[in-house]
Amino acid sequence: MRLDVVTIFPGMFDAVRYWGMTRRALESGSLELALWDPREFTEDSYRRVDDRPYGGGPGMVMMIEPLRRALTSARAAGGGKVLHLSPQGGKLDQARIKALANQDSLVLLSGRYEGIDERLIETEVDDEISIGDYVVAGGELPAMVLIEALVRQLPGVLGNDGSAAADSFSDGLLDWPHYTRPEVYRGGNVPPVLLSGNHDEIRRWRLKQALGRTWMRRPDLLAKRKLNKEEHQLLEQYKREREERES
Numbered sequence: 313m314r315l316d317v318v319t320i321f322p323g324m325f326d327a328v329r330y331w332g333m334t335r336r337a338l339e340s341g342s343l344e345l346a347l348w349d350p351r352e353f354t355e356d357s358y359r360r361v362d363d364r365p366y367g368g369g370p371g372m373v374m375m376i377e378p379l380r381r382a383l384t385s386a387r388a389a390g391g392g393k394v395l396h397l398s399p400q401g402g403k404l405d406q407a408r409i410k411a412l413a414n415q416d417s418l419v420l421l422s423g424r425y426e427g428i429d430e431r432l433i434e435t436e437v438d439d440e441i442s443i444g445d446y447v448v449a450g451g452e453l454p455a456m457v458l459i460e461a462l463v464r465q466l467p468g469v470l471g472n473d474g475s476a477a478a479d480s481f482s483d484g485l486l487d488w489p490h491y492t493r494p495e496v497y498r499g500g501n502v503p504p505v506l507l508s509g510n511h512d513e514i515r516r517w518r519l520k521q522a523l524g525r526t527w528m529r530r531p532d533l534l535a536k537r538k539l540n541k542e543e544h545q546l547l548e549q550y551k552r553e554r555e556e557r558e559s
């Protein structure tokens with residue numbers, strides 16, 4: 313997959329270029345990443361990319377021309393839909409990530425200041441995406457959130473291929489609890505089933521925990537997910553066991 317990112321802070325993307333799974337994806341060629349800085353497309357000696365808002369008020373607005381030139385170069389080099397990371401966008405979720413991961417290339421537009429001149433958005437942007445209902449200072453961290461989530465979906469990227477299968481096994485559910493050594497910590501034991509070597513019992517315990525935790529903590533997720541017969545039985549078992557612990 314090829315990603316072209318338009319940003320006035322290209323250095324922030326060192327985080328994905330030099331660390332973790334995104335670094336490995338770049339090294340292996342599963343991912344190509346290019347950065348386009350609108351400041352490099354200015355023509356005035358101040359290299360201005362922002363200006364005061366018509367109508368007044370606090371803050372600055374990103375100007376059309378430097379952004380348009382940067383986007384034009386990005387599109388020519390990579391191609392693909394232009395996605396604007398924006399608080400006004402539709403909320404990002406895993407279904408959207410999976411759909412976007414099928415694209416060969418995308419252009420990501422990260423804004424700063426109060427936002428971008430609306431006419432640039434109307435003429436150059438295909439879609440707007442938010443990462444959630446809270447405020448960050450610009451579109452760069454949201455773009456990196458999107459990049460990391462996309463890269464996890466690319467074939468051959470996950471170091472441990474079991475993780476991809478585990479993701480689909482528990483799709484739409486919270487994770488089950490994880491344990492590693494030591495076997496006893498401050499009097500707390502590892503659930504004995506995990507030491508049993510019985511792989512079907514372990515699978516069923518994990519699925520039961522995932523269902524139970526989702527039921528307790530994120531009933532909204534459970535309402536959206538169909539349960540098969542085994543899952544239904546495991547969740548009922550979880551509820552009964554919780555009832556017994558209570559009384």
Ligand code: 9D3
Nearest residue numbers: 397398442443444446447448449450451454
């Ligand atoms: C009072 C109006 N604010 C909009 C909610 C101003 C404003 C806040 C933050 C304007 C731009 C920004 C910068 N944020 C992003 O560019 C952004 C973002 C976010 O803040 N939250 C969740 N997703 C995203 S995607 C891009």
